[in-house]
Structure formats: C-alpha cells, structure tokens
Amino acid sequence: MDILKKGVLKEMLSQYNIFKKLFAFLKSNRIPMKICSLCLIGMLAVGVTVVTVGITLGFKVNYAGSFIATVKNSGVFDAAKDIAVNHISSSNADSAIKRPSFKMTLTVSNRLDSAFKVADAIIENTDDIVEAAALTVNGEAAVCGEKEQLNAYLNARLNSFNIEGAENDPQFTDKLEIEEGYYLAKEVATPEEIKAVTDALNVKNTAVITSEEEIPFSKTTEKTSTELIGYSAVTTAGQNGIRRKTETKELINGEVVSSAELSSEVIKQPVTQITLIGTAKTTASAKQRSSERSxxxxxxxxxxxxxxxxxxxxxxxxxxxxxxxxxGTPIYAAAAGTVTLAKYDGAYGNCVVIDHGNGLKTRYGHASVLKVSVGARVEQGDVIALVGNTGQSTGNHLHIEVLVNDNRVNPISYLGLD
Known part of the structure; x- marks a missing residue:
C-alpha cells in the first residue's frame, strides 16, 4: 500500500477512536443529556467549519533537507519531477533529482502546491542543476557555459578585428544559435574552455574607412636679374594639399580579402612653392661696371x-x-703691386695678397704652390701661384677676391668676366 494512503487510513482511525472514547467518557460519567447535546452540536459545528473552509489532509515534501512544498499526494511530486526533467537540457537529468520524504499534515485545500510549482522548487533546490546557455555552430553543439561569460567571449571575438575609426559591420561566418535553459552543472564549461571555442570562430568584417592623405606640393622657380647668380629665396611657401578618401574593405579574421574605393575628393588644394633665383653676374650699373673695368x-x-x-x-x-x-694651372697677378701676404692662411689655404695701391688689393686662395714671398714686387701677368685644393675647399679651384679699401666687392667686372 502507498505510504501516503497508509497515512490517511491511520489518521482516520485515530479520529474514529477519539469519538469512540468521547462517547464512552460521557456515558461512564453520567453527563446530563443536555450537556451531551451541546457537545455534539459543538463537534458538528467544528465539522461543518472544516468542510466549509476546506481543511484537508496534505503532505509536506522534504527535498534535499528543506520543505519545498505541500502536496495532495506523491503523484504530484512524480508529475513535478517529469516536468523538471523536461525543462533540463540533459539526457541524465533524471539522475540529478533526489528522492524526497513526506510528512502528513492538515492544510487548506487552496494551499496545496501544483506540480508546476513543485517542479520549480525541485530545480531551485537541486545543486547539480544550473541556469546556463548552450552554443550551437551550424546545428552542432559547441559548448555550454554561463550565459554572461558566453556572451562576453562571443562579443570579444566578434569585435576583435574591428578597424579603429572605421564603420565596422562584423559578422560570424557560421550560423550561431544560443539556447538558454537549465543544464547539469557538470556539463557547464570553464571560462578557458568557452574562450577556446569562441576564438576558433571565423569573423567577416565589412569596414567603411574614411581617411585623409597629403597631396605633396610641387615646386617651381622664377628668375630675377635683380639678384646675383647663386641667390635663392622662397617667395611662396609650399603647402601640402589634403585628399579625403572613402573605401570599403572586407576582412576575414583581420586579413583583407577585398577592397574598393567608394569616393575621393580634394578638400584642400596644394600650394606650389615658388623660389626666386638670381641670374645677374653683377648688380652694378653699366657706368659702375665700366669704371671697374677701367x-x-x-x-x-x-x-x-x-x-x-x-x-x-x-x-x-x-x-x-x-x-x-x-x-697646377698658373695663377697670374691681376695687376702690378707688392705682395703683402704669401702663406697658408686658414680657410684660404695657401694664399697670396697683392696691394696694387689706391686702396685696391687682390687675394688668391687655395693654391697648391706659392711662387712669391712677402715684400716681392710683381708685375701684371707674373705667375704668383698654382691652382690647388688647400684650406676649406672641395675641389681644385682659384678663389679670387677684389678689395676696395679692405672691403670685398664683386670682382666680376674688375676681371672682365661680366
């Protein structure tokens, strides 16, 4: 016989014995009939109250050390167990649910718990049952994990190949589905196991990139006869332009597999750099040049x-x-005069200076060999030195200077090279 049915029968027999003993007590003690009637009426009132309120026998369910519900009979728990098992995504869910014990009690009918409520209580009080989420990839089970952890790792993988500053549209290349529900704790993966699965997923990112690049400025020169040969000055500074370009790139796991330009526009035109260069051998007037040649x-x-x-x-x-x-090319005295310097003279190297009188002097630098000495009188055309590369020089040449009252002036007209 079912344990609950045995309990009901026992309770009924005990109540029958109570009434039997009550009648025997009244009879043996010769209680007046009036008092007996009142007792019977009171007992009848209590019975009517029990029926009216709906007091009934029930059974407290002790599950995993706690009273989780009050049920009408054990069949309610069995139905609840089936409901719970159907809500757990595991073929071994039945083994996780423990056996209960029951304790008979008097209760109100509307306080008896339904199978669905008991099923919720079973799940809540079973340590081996947890809420989780299962990931399937292309219809195949991949991993089961704690919901927030799984979503966090999926989002991290999905956005790991985004291009900074671009409009990114990342998508998993596989079909992913997440099913939330109840699972056995032993089937829930660790964070490391979840990450290993999500890191193996392929991600396609379509990125729209807008960038700006410099357009190098060009250079040009303008000539001026008002400045000497070798003169150079920037009159208009060059400025790079700016081109704005929009392109789309498709990437698989960060590798570009295709790209296309969507638009390109110049938002700032480059400014050409203009450099002014001198073309004049001398800036002296014709009269001055004539005077110098004279x-x-x-x-x-x-x-x-x-x-x-x-x-x-x-x-x-x-x-x-x-x-x-x-x-070794001979260097001639430009005019007659007296040698005032003939030695190695710093940056000039081997150098000769001739004083021609009337405030005029000539200097000859970088010679390889000196042919005169200080105090010597030379005539126009005398060889005074040989071309060389001494002192601060980068090649064989003659550095010639004309000094007027010890001020160095342009020698070109004096030497007839204009």
Missing amino acids: VGFICPLDRGSFTISSYYGDGRGHKGMDLAADK
Whole structure:
C-alpha cells in the first residue's frame, strides 16, 4: 500500500477512536443529556467549519533537507519531477533529482502546491542543476557555459578585428544559435574552455574607412636679374594639399580579402612653392661696371682653362669668385703691386695678397704652390701661384677676391668676366 494512503487510513482511525472514547467518557460519567447535546452540536459545528473552509489532509515534501512544498499526494511530486526533467537540457537529468520524504499534515485545500510549482522548487533546490546557455555552430553543439561569460567571449571575438575609426559591420561566418535553459552543472564549461571555442570562430568584417592623405606640393622657380647668380629665396611657401578618401574593405579574421574605393575628393588644394633665383653676374650699373673695368685688371687664369663654379654672393655670403681649373694651372697677378701676404692662411689655404695701391688689393686662395714671398714686387701677368685644393675647399679651384679699401666687392667686372 502507498505510504501516503497508509497515512490517511491511520489518521482516520485515530479520529474514529477519539469519538469512540468521547462517547464512552460521557456515558461512564453520567453527563446530563443536555450537556451531551451541546457537545455534539459543538463537534458538528467544528465539522461543518472544516468542510466549509476546506481543511484537508496534505503532505509536506522534504527535498534535499528543506520543505519545498505541500502536496495532495506523491503523484504530484512524480508529475513535478517529469516536468523538471523536461525543462533540463540533459539526457541524465533524471539522475540529478533526489528522492524526497513526506510528512502528513492538515492544510487548506487552496494551499496545496501544483506540480508546476513543485517542479520549480525541485530545480531551485537541486545543486547539480544550473541556469546556463548552450552554443550551437551550424546545428552542432559547441559548448555550454554561463550565459554572461558566453556572451562576453562571443562579443570579444566578434569585435576583435574591428578597424579603429572605421564603420565596422562584423559578422560570424557560421550560423550561431544560443539556447538558454537549465543544464547539469557538470556539463557547464570553464571560462578557458568557452574562450577556446569562441576564438576558433571565423569573423567577416565589412569596414567603411574614411581617411585623409597629403597631396605633396610641387615646386617651381622664377628668375630675377635683380639678384646675383647663386641667390635663392622662397617667395611662396609650399603647402601640402589634403585628399579625403572613402573605401570599403572586407576582412576575414583581420586579413583583407577585398577592397574598393567608394569616393575621393580634394578638400584642400596644394600650394606650389615658388623660389626666386638670381641670374645677374653683377648688380652694378653699366657706368659702375665700366669704371671697374677701367682699373685695368686682367683675369688671373688663362681664358679657356677654367669655368666659373661660384659667383660673388651666391646666396651663402660668398665674398669672391671661384674659378675651377686643373691642379697646377698658373695663377697670374691681376695687376702690378707688392705682395703683402704669401702663406697658408686658414680657410684660404695657401694664399697670396697683392696691394696694387689706391686702396685696391687682390687675394688668391687655395693654391697648391706659392711662387712669391712677402715684400716681392710683381708685375701684371707674373705667375704668383698654382691652382690647388688647400684650406676649406672641395675641389681644385682659384678663389679670387677684389678689395676696395679692405672691403670685398664683386670682382666680376674688375676681371672682365661680366
């Protein structure tokens, strides 16, 4: 016989014995009939009250050490167990539910718990049953994990290949489904196991990228006859332009598999740099040049034996002219005069200075060999040195200077090279 049915029968028999004993007590003690009637009426009232209120026998369910419900009979718990098992996503769910014990009690009918409520209580009080989420990939079970952890790892993987500053549209290439529900605790993966599964998922990202790139400015030169050869000055500073480009890129796990330009526009035009360069051999007036030529100096090198490698001024404060020639080419005195310097003179290297009188002097630098000494009187055309590359020099040449009252001036007209 079912344990609950045995309990009901026992309770009924006990109540029958109570009434039997009550009647025997009244009879043996010769209680007046009036009092007996009142007792019977009171008992009848209590019975009517029990029926009216709905007091009935029930059974408290002790599950996993706690009273979780009050049921009409054991069949309610069995039905609840089936409901709970059907709500658990595991083939072994039945084994996780423990056996209960029952304790008979009097209760009100409307306080008896339904099978669905008992099923919820079973799940809540079973340590081996937990809420989780299962991930399937293309219909295949992949991993079961705590819901928030699983979603966090999926989001991290999905956005791991986003391009900063771009409009990203990442998508998993596989079909993913997440089913939330109840699972056995032993079937829930660790965070490391979840991450290993999500990190193996392929991600396609379609990114729209807007970038700006510089357009290099161009350069041009303008010539001016008002400045000496070698003069150079930027009159308009160059400025790079800016081009804005929008393109789309498709990436698989961060690797670009295709790209296309959507638009391109110049939002700032480049500014051409203009450099002014001098073309004048001298800035002296015709009258001044004529006056300088009238001094009567000759060119210190034979015509055809040199090229002019640097003019007076030339943008670097050059205070003479450089005549490039082979090493050992004779250097002639531009005019008669007295040698006031003939030695190695710092940046000039081997150097000769001749005083021609009337405030005029000439200086000859970078010679390889000196042919005169201080105090010597030279005539126009005398060989005073040989071309070389001494001192602060980058090649064989003659550095020639003309000094007027010890001020270095442009020698080009004096030497007839204008």
